[in-house]
Amino acid sequence: MACSCGYDHGATGADDSISVEEALGMALSLASRLDPETVPLQEALGLILAENLLAPDPLPPYPASVKDGYAVVSADGPGIYPIISEARAGDDAKNDSVQPGTVVYITTGGPVPDGADAVVQVEDTMLVEEGPSMLKRVHILIKSTKGQDIRPVGYDIQKGEKVLEKGVRLGAAEIGLLATIGVVLVKVFRRPRVAIFSTGDELVEPTEGTLGRGQIRDSNRAMLIAAAAQNQCIVLDLGIARDKSAELESKLEKAMVEEADVLISSGGVSMGDRDLVKPLLTERGKVHFSTVKMKPGKPFTFATVDKPLSKGTNKSRPLLVFGLPGNPVSSLVCFHLVAVPTIQYLSGWVNPALRRIQTRILQPLKLDPLRPEYHRATVSWTEDDGTGHAGIVGYGEREGGVAPGIRSIWWVTSRNGGRDVGFEKTTEYRCNKSEIT
Amino acid sequence: MACSCGYDHGATGADDSISVEEALGMALSLASRLDPETVPLQEALGLILAENLLAPDPLPPYPASVKDGYAVVSADGPGIYPIISEARAGDDAKNDSVQPGTVVYITTGGPVPDGADAVVQVEDTMLVEEGPSMLKRVHILIKSTKGQDIRPVGYDIQKGEKVLEKGVRLGAAEIGLLATIGVVLVKVFRRPRVAIFSTGDELVEPTEGTLGRGQIRDSNRAMLIAAAAQNQCIVLDLGIARDKSAELESKLEKAMVEEADVLISSGGVSMGDRDLVKPLLTERGKVHFSTVKMKPGKPFTFATVDKPLSKGTNKSRPLLVFGLPGNPVSSLVCFHLVAVPTIQYLSGWVNPALRRIQTRILQPLKLDPLRPEYHRATVSWTEDDGTGHAGIVGYGEREGGVAPGIRSIWWVTSRNGGRDVGFEKTTEYRCNKSEIT
DSSP states (O other): OOOTTSOOTTOOOGGGOBOHHHHHHHHHHHOOOOOEEEEEGGGGTTSBBOSOEEOSSOBSSSOEESSSEEEEOGGGOSEEEEEEEEEOSTTTTTTOOOOTTOEEEEOTTOBOOTTOOEEEEGGGEEEEOOOTTSOOEEEEOSOOOTTTTEEOTTSSBOTTOEEEOTTOBOOHHHHHHHHHTTOOEEEEEOOOEEEEEEEOTTEEOTTOOSOOTTOEEOOHHHHHHHHHHHTTOEEEEEEEEOSSHHHHHHHHHHHHHTTOSEEEEESOOSSSTTOOHHHHHHHHSEEEESOBSOBSOTTOEEEEEOOOOOTTOSOOOOEEEEEEOSSHHHHHHHIIIIIHHHHHHHTTOSSOSOEEEEEEESSOOOOOSSSOBOEEEEEEEESOOSSSSOEEEEEEOOTTOOOOOSSOEEEOOOTTSOOEEEETTTEEEEEOGGGOO | OOOTTSOOTTOOOGGGOBOHHHHHHHHHHHOOOOOEEEEEGGGGTTSBBOSOEEOSSOBSSSOEESSSEEEEOGGGOSEEEEEEEEEOSTTTTTTOOOOTTOEEEEOTTOBOOTTOOEEEEGGGEEEEOOOTTSOOEEEEOSOOOTTTTEEOTTSSBOTTOEEEOTTOBOOHHHHHHHHHTTOOEEEEEOOOEEEEEEEOTTEEOTTOOSOOTTOEEOOHHHHHHHHHHHTTOEEEEEEEEOSSHHHHHHHHHHHHHTTOSEEEEESOOSSSTTOOHHHHHHHHSEEEESOBSOBSOTTOEEEEEOOOOOTTOSOOOOEEEEEEOSSHHHHHHHIIIIIHHHHHHHTTOSSOSOEEEEEEESSOOOOOSSSOBOEEEEEEEESOOSSSSOEEEEEEOOTTOOOOOSSOEEEEEOTTSOEEEEETTTEEEEEOGGGOO
16 A cells, blocks of 8 residues: 555555553563662652661560550469559550559550569559558459550561562552652662653643644643553653644654653554654664554554763663554553553563453444454452352443443453453453353 | 649540440531532543533534444345445545445444444455455345344434433543543542651651651551542641640641641550640641550540631631541551541542441451451452351451551441441451350
């Protein structure tokens, strides 16, 4: 299919197209993990730890009471005893060794003084009223056992224990654990720098009030910027490129100058004569795939472009370029299925992959005979998914619509047997074959 | 259980304790939705739309080609035709009406000119070689049907159609849709301002290198700050309060001055004599619950404190105060089960609740005879969950440990029949009874 631009836009014979799994494998094989960097604790939330961390102290670092009550000598048993001190925190009761026949008032988390080997909770005691001139006394009502309601030194974490492994994703609990062991500057894999632009003579900025004939507002860029932000990327907005080689080259150059790790374009990968993304990438880099057996998303393109060597280094990571289709649904599906796991890999994720579970589809679907399909859908858990068992069910959004569901998910259905469902929030669902027409 | 501070710390008879469901219901009933505000598009990601939005234009706003190819008169059928113009974007081919016997080259998304009623994709055509003096011609190889490969005006969205509803949570797809309809400043429910502090004489800052006797690093504050950030809150870090009424009051005052919507404290709610959070809240506001039938989390406290009336308004929302237990696991569990849905409600979520699904537990658990338990666990999907069906299974983290899993989730098990599993990432899982000893 010869074209005046010289590029054969029609050269997409069935032999060239690869599966989604192959496309993902290809992108992952060409990606390499980004370097670690050290960031303040709260900036590490959602990122991947880049080192093993050992506990410098045991936790608790002292024998700690589990309850509010009294530190006792368990062998004393029930009885009335003088309260010789109070141990709440810090150096409380430091010099008060608990002799048999005495007790120390203690609060939850307080340090158990030497000599005491159990804590009796306040509910199992009763204060004894005394005159003002005497020590307070308490009636211990029960017999305690050695170690009762005490967390010994190191009960939660031993000194030197590995508390967090390289590769762990840092959520709130992990942030707390880092604070526990005194780590306030954290070594994490750095966030990918992702540059994004849209292509198309038909596009105007979203701020445009009135549309001229043949114009639509650029929505993919805003959508992909948001999707990249959801994946902890540092986003570089490169705007709109018109359908001219020089403008596309300029975006590519800008991505290089801005030290992007990933470049994402939308549009310009179809078979039109002004679809110039593939020709440019072929000329400036290496196109690894440009046709994928998926619906939507067939012209999904991936390439690498070598970056100029920086002074002082003799190797550099190539720029990973995802040429997404212009159709918004297509664009987002391709982004989630291939770009997200690739971004995760760069970001240090140990298992970069969308989560997959099985669901039953609640409606019949007519499928493309050649290409696996990906649909948006909404899923929910139910007590009976139609088989008499609890499970997850889903129904699809209408064809051709762009209306988003509360949670949009994707699934592919294929007469070849695979039933993969992708989830907008990085989860894929696999459907039962029996529900597909 | 009289105490020298005057407050009866022991007044927690079984009559006072409520279930987690009641606690959640109580907190939700006392919360009210925050006011909407207008923010730039990308700042709206993850927030809840506060108005219905109608499409000002149809989408597509002109009849758009689905393919790269030729706009034709379908009645012409196969044949060789002159290409009279090109329609890619904007005003292309505006004045070229497609007469029978002519075609217009068109690209994906291009405007179909008047007179054409179908598009034939380029794969079903072949360019005809011509001498330089003649118009280009193309061989249309197939018979097309009226409307073929054309998205008519309004096919995706009709003009005036409601494209996004108040209450929708804005993800990447929704952000794209907002850009499509030209909305770049979005009316959303504002983010809650959440003030957080820790209490305890035993606490030192996480930056502390060497711990003195009876000291531990404050980890709850960092953990809760991260958890609040994960829930789109604006977080105000109020530091550590020592176990003195005056210090706690000062934190409460600071929260008021900073116009917090929610105040979260950890520690200071047990039965120790320096547990001053409940006494303070009783004095300054109204405590709605202070004992919950859950393990861990029994002393979980919730109160409201009226804010001073601002000039010009005659009503104000009370400050919602969550007094979380000092134990880190306890703290995070209570935060997720009650504070998160409350924060969601403030933030405009239509159904503020943790997501719940059922899982099978892979290990036996010995349960507390009185209180439903919440455990951390890791779940995964499997083809056979033990019943011969696909499902989600989970195993628990070790008792007493603080080591986080890759994904930590919670579940409660109870001989009363309820088997609720809570998920760190706002999902609860319900376990099958048969797996619990």
